[in-house]
Amino acid sequence: MRFQFQFSIWIICSVLFFASCKSQKPVTPQKPTPQQPTTTPTPPSTSAPKTAETLPPKTNQPAIALKPLSYQMPDIPREFRGVWIATVANIDWPLSATDPWEKQKLEFTRLLDYYKKNNFNAVIVQVRTAGDAFYPSNLAPWSKYLTGKQGRAPATSENPLTWMIKETHDRGLEFHAWLNPYRATMTLETSELSPEHDYNKHRNWMLKYGSKWYYDPALPEVKAHLLAVISEIVDNYDIDAIHFDDYFYPYREPKLEFPDKASYDRYKKPGQSRDDWRRQNVNDLIFALNQTIKTRKPWVQFGISPFGVWRNQSKDPKGSPTQAGQTNYDDLFADVLLWMKNDWIDYLVPQLYWSMEHRLASYRKLADWWSNNSYGTNVYIGNGPYKIRDDSDAAWKNPAELNTQINYARTLPQIHGNAFFSAKSLYVKNNDIADLLRKEVYNEPTLPPSFEPKTPAVIEIPVVFDVKTNAQNTQISLEKPVDPAIRYAMVQGGNDLTTLQDQTIHTAWVGGSRVRYLEVPSLNTDYLAIRWIDHYGRIVQTQVFQTPKTTRP
Numbered sequence: 001m002r003f004q005f006q007f008s009i010w011i012i013c014s015v016l017f018f019a020s021c022k023s024q025k026p027v028t029p030q031k032p033t034p035q036q037p038t039t040t041p042t043p044p045s046t047s048a049p050k051t052a053e054t055l056p057p058k059t060n061q062p063a064i065a066l067k068p069l070s071y072q073m074p075d076i077p078r079e080f081r082g083v084w085i086a087t088v089a090n091i092d093w094p095l096s097a098t099d100p101w102e103k104q105k106l107e108f109t110r111l112l113d114y115y116k117k118n119n120f121n122a123v124i125v126q127v128r129t130a131g132d133a134f135y136p137s138n139l140a141p142w143s144k145y146l147t148g149k150q151g152r153a154p155a156t157s158e159n160p161l162t163w164m165i166k167e168t169h170d171r172g173l174e175f176h177a178w179l180n181p182y183r184a185t186m187t188l189e190t191s192e193l194s195p196e197h198d199y200n201k202h203r204n205w206m207l208k209y210g211s212k213w214y215y216d217p218a219l220p221e222v223k224a225h226l227l228a229v230i231s232e233i234v235d236n237y238d239i240d241a242i243h244f245d246d247y248f249y250p251y252r253e254p255k256l257e258f259p260d261k262a263s264y265d266r267y268k269k270p271g272q273s274r275d276d277w278r279r280q281n282v283n284d285l286i287f288a289l290n291q292t293i294k295t296r297k298p299w300v301q302f303g304i305s306p307f308g309v310w311r312n313q314s315k316d317p318k319g320s321p322t323q324a325g326q327t328n329y330d331d332l333f334a335d336v337l338l339w340m341k342n343d344w345i346d347y348l349v350p351q352l353y354w355s356m357e358h359r360l361a362s363y364r365k366l367a368d369w370w371s372n373n374s375y376g377t378n379v380y381i382g383n384g385p386y387k388i389r390d391d392s393d394a395a396w397k398n399p400a401e402l403n404t405q406i407n408y409a410r411t412l413p414q415i416h417g418n419a420f421f422s423a424k425s426l427y428v429k430n431n432d433i434a435d436l437l438r439k440e441v442y443n444e445p446t447l448p449p450s451f452e453p454k455t456p457a458v459i460e461i462p463v464v465f466d467v468k469t470n471a472q473n474t475q476i477s478l479e480k481p482v483d484p485a486i487r488y489a490m491v492q493g494g495n496d497l498t499t500l501q502d503q504t505i506h507t508a509w510v511g512g513s514r515v516r517y518l519e520v521p522s523l524n525t526d527y528l529a530i531r532w533i534d535h536y537g538r539i540v541q542t543q544v545f546q547t548p549k550t551t552r553p
Helices: 003-022 102-118 159-171 221-235 262-269 273-296 326-332 336-341 363-372 399-412 431-440 499-504
Strands: 079-083 122-128 174-179 208-209 212-215 241-245 301-304 378-381 415-420 465-468 472-478 487-492 507-511 516-523 527-534 539-546
Touching: 079 174, 079 378, 102 159, 122 208, 159 174, 159 507, 174 221, 212 221, 221 241, 221 273, 221 539, 262 273, 273 301, 273 336, 273 539, 336 499, 363 378, 363 399, 363 415, 378 399, 399 415, 399 431, 465 539, 487 499, 487 516, 499 527
Parallel strands: 079 122, 079 415, 122 174, 174 241, 241 301, 378 415
Antiparallel strands: 208 212, 465 472, 472 516, 487 507, 487 527, 527 539
16 A cells, blocks of 8 residues: 555656646846846955955856056156164064053054155064064064063964054055064073073074174074074065165174184185185075075065175275275175175165265265165165264254255166165154155155066956945955965046046055955046056056946945
8 A cells, every 4th residue: 555655656746747847948048238247246345355265156147347448557656665663672663562462553553654654665674683573483482572571472362463564565565574683682681581582492503792692603503593484484474575684793892703713613614714704604594595585485575784885995996985994794794795796685775874975984975886886686775864863973963964865866877765764763753854755755655666586477467347336445346366476456546537647546455365356445436547566566467447337326
């Protein structure tokens, strides 16, 4: 009985199935309306750009791409405008190591906003002062200048360096991570050092000289450690450059020799002088660092800001007409010309912290000398506004001294910008000089110099499919996730093509995150210009669109 009932049910279902198949007719696909986008518009957001994984799924309807106009936007001038943000001894930031993290964050963003307002385009932030770190590291303890005690983590779940980089990029500024390689401590007082500091873990790496402890540059273990420190940063952070300052071998102390004789006796080559051996130690590190950085991320720049004098003419006819008490080559054992000749660095920022006509080291003469000895490397001049109204040289009492220096550097063919030490010298003090700088010299925003990759790359130009604007923001939707070689987009909106290039620039930083759309502040305008910029700072494409009326409120 059960079998007969089940068989009857099967017969009925079969009949209904075939009847249903015969009653259906083929469906003709409907062509999409040309104005319809392929995706459901994503609600505007003030959060970070969303990746492809978080976007709503595509519909089956093909989208209609916006067609760029043939209008050509003018080129944007290039000039490096950087500022050093020194963290050692809380010079610039944070103002107090014991302040809450939220207060420190506010201080940092105010600093960024100030220099953004003054049309700077890069910050050089000190992330390692003396064997420590402003980021979670397996190789160094937390810096006491961030948390008040070396080795103590900040009271936040945020990674300070990740946060700083994002805030910097959100403002369209480059982030150069500044490290001091060989300085291990700031004083001889070691009782407050963390157990994780290299002084306590690797005492044999350390040499005492003057009032500090230093890593011994001759030791292979020290070189390997420093390479690991740099690798950790390059691998884990979206930085634009690794930056070293002028401290290689320490500045000479009167009547005191750096205590590296044991290392010299052990590692010197036959017939090699101690000075040449020291220079070779630094050269080996610079070469290896270049290889390490470029192997991991070829677009991350490697820059050095050495002391302003390579050699005096009294020591070498190729040197500068100066009488500096110490020099890179003879005292710090930094052969910076060799690094430029061999293409081991991407840029150089010699620290010319003297006035235009200084008797012993003239800014004018040194700027000329570095322009004539750049070997194709981007050279930016390091300026010292910290001396304004605070130096025995009367020239620094002249409010026009800084602008005069920058304008002079601009006349030299191989000088491509300036950097300023340090942030508080214009931000906390000398606001009138900063205003003069913005009004007379930095009156327009600009891009930092670009550079060429060693291996040519084909970059896919983004296709814009839709633009949606509301009262809060403008959302630019793309056909597919953006090519990871694209670093950011510069967006401008205007109602007149002839003045479009003069409108406010809004930066949407993507940094290889494969986003499917960009968001900028609301641009309810007739025209939209987008410049796509790659990791090397090159504008790979400029697109100008007439904004569809249907996409605006």
